[in-house]
Amino acid sequence: PVTMAIVAPNIQRIGARTLVALGIVIMAAGSWMMSHYNLFISPWWAVVPGMVQGVGLGMVFVPLATIAFDTIPEGTSDQGATIFNLARTIGSSIGISVVMTLLSRNTQIQWNQLGGHLNPYNPAMHEFLASRGMTMDHPLAPYALAAELGKQSTMVAFVNDFWFITVAMLALCPLVLLMRDSGKGLDLGAMH
Numbered sequence: 001p002v003t004m005a006i007v008a009p010n011i012q013r014i015g016a017r018t019l020v021a022l023g024i025v026i027m028a029a030g031s032w033m034m035s036h037y038n039l040f041i042s043p044w045w046a047v048v049p050g051m052v053q054g055v056g057l058g059m060v061f062v063p064l065a066t067i068a069f070d071t072i073p074e075g076t077s078d079q080g081a082t083i084f085n086l087a088r089t090i091g092s093s094i095g096i097s098v099v100m101t102l103l104s105r106n107t108q109i110q111w112n113q114l115g116g117h118l119n120p121y122n123p124a125m126h127e128f129l130a131s132r133g134m135t136m137d138h139p140l141a142p143y144a145l146a147a148e149l150g151k152q153s154t155m156v157a158f159v160n161d162f163w164f165i166t167v168a169m170l171a172l173c174p175l176v177l178l179m180r181d182s183g184k185g186l187d188l189g190a191m192h
Contacts, residue, residue, distance in 0.1 A: 023057065
């Protein structure tokens with residue numbers, strides 16, 4: 001909300017397309033930061049990229065709505081708002097579905113790839129178990145290995161998803177060139 005309040009009065013001065021492109025790049029930067037997550041990040045490192053993405057989203061939403069509403073004839077803003085919000089909701093649903101599908105798929109792929117290294121001849125596995133006071137013969141060893149394998153494979157899948165989101169965001173930038181810049185202001189009352 002703070003970014004939207006700052007962006008809204010500056011659309012005419014800076015240009016809606018410029019703000020949308022800049023917002024997309026900032027959101028991509030937040031995703032890029034998330035692509036460097038690991039299992040030992042601090043809470044602060046988890047919050048900052050989300051804040052960066054929030055700033056970028058605020059810079060995209062208001063100018064994009066301005067561009068969309070500039071193309072609608074006077075008196076039809078209610079219908080325009082409905083279509084705009086429907087398209088936004090469908091787009092969000094598709095995006096979430098794609099990312100969650102990739103996350104699930106990548107988790108399974110990483111589980112199998114990383115799990116292929118779990119064998120009695122791997123010294124790293126013995127070191128991991130020894131750090132927990134176990135050997136291969138310990139009855140809880142398979143559970144400890146499975147739990148760690150699950151954490152590691154899910155983390156790698158998340159990192160891969162954030163890389164995908166970063167690339168997808170940057171791939172959207174050229175589409176901004178297809179938009180026409182805003183000529184008049186946004187009727188904020190029509191969006192509610």
